[in-house]
Amino acid sequence: MHSDHAERLPEPASPLAEGEAPHGVSLPAQEALLDDAGTGEDTLELAPPRHRLPQIALPDNVVLKGAVQKLVEQKARLDRLAAEGQLAGLLPPEWHGNGVRAIDLSSFVQGVLPFLQPAERGETAPARLPVRHVLGDDSRWGLADVPEPKSLAWYLASDDRANAGSKDVAEAYLVGALGLAWMQEGRSRPGFLRAMDQDSLAARVTMLGYPPPSELALYSVTAHGQPQIWCVHGRRRLRPLVAPWLSVPLLTAYGVPAPVAWPGSFPPVEAVAEAIAAARPGKLLPEVDLGRVVAKIAEDASSEAWQPVSLLQLNTWSPRWPFFLGTFVGLPSLLLVTAALALPGAVEAATVAASLGFAGGAIGALAVPWIHARRKHLS
16 A cells, blocks of 8 residues: 655656766767857868869879879878988888988889889969879978968968969979879979869879880890890880889889790890890989890801901000011011022122012911901901
């Protein structure tokens, strides 16, 4: 039996009364309510700007796009490591830049892309480049060095940076066949804009051509005891890859077949390696003409052949002066005295006969090909 005065159980507290949101409803944090961001002002500031310049068209190759983006990331990582001094002695000597630059950008690009001809330039026009496809120099300055990064990002990404004669103009080269660009002016911008989540930058873009993949071939060889990758253009021009771990993935994604063994129809590897070593001094990127290597091999082979020659054709002999004086002075004198004693009444005739006989023998010994020598020893 329940009493009318039984103690009533307290009713559950209301979530709103306790400052909690009911199920299915979430209230913003107190900091958000006090922040101006709640008014929508930041949303207006973060809205992407409208760009008038067109963006360059990338090749319709997903694998190639991924390889280019990976190369850009690797270059940025190399810049950071080199700036910290962690790559001393590990990079190709051709890549070392001057001053504060960790890696010379132009040398890096030409080392990764064999047979690139920067001197053969196409049209230059203002355009926008996707920052994930643009190589730069991340060793100079970055996001941490900028006091107002948002304002600087807007300024550097503006279309005005592509106007000729404008302040802080940006210039870039673009290999259209690969969808790969690198900065000529404004080299620190790509890395900074990527850190600021910008998609593109404006620049005056110069187009560069590149050989089609069908004209390039990669070969894996062992030269001087070291494994190497050689790239051949048009079955004649050859360049060794200074950084195959960067070049091979990009070239194979471009459509070049993977490295294969050196064909037997080409000159021997040893002869090509000697030609590369001879062409390397004084050249940033040594290049070898396989046709000239074949011609040199044939010339060296013919120089080893034996043939009849005279002493006048040799360039490796030196006269024995005592023998020369005894033969060309003493012997004629002895012949002259003998002839004079034998022919006391015809001294002049004996002298002439002895001189002519000796001169004829000497000329015959020098001019007649009575000896054999190698062709390479001929004068």
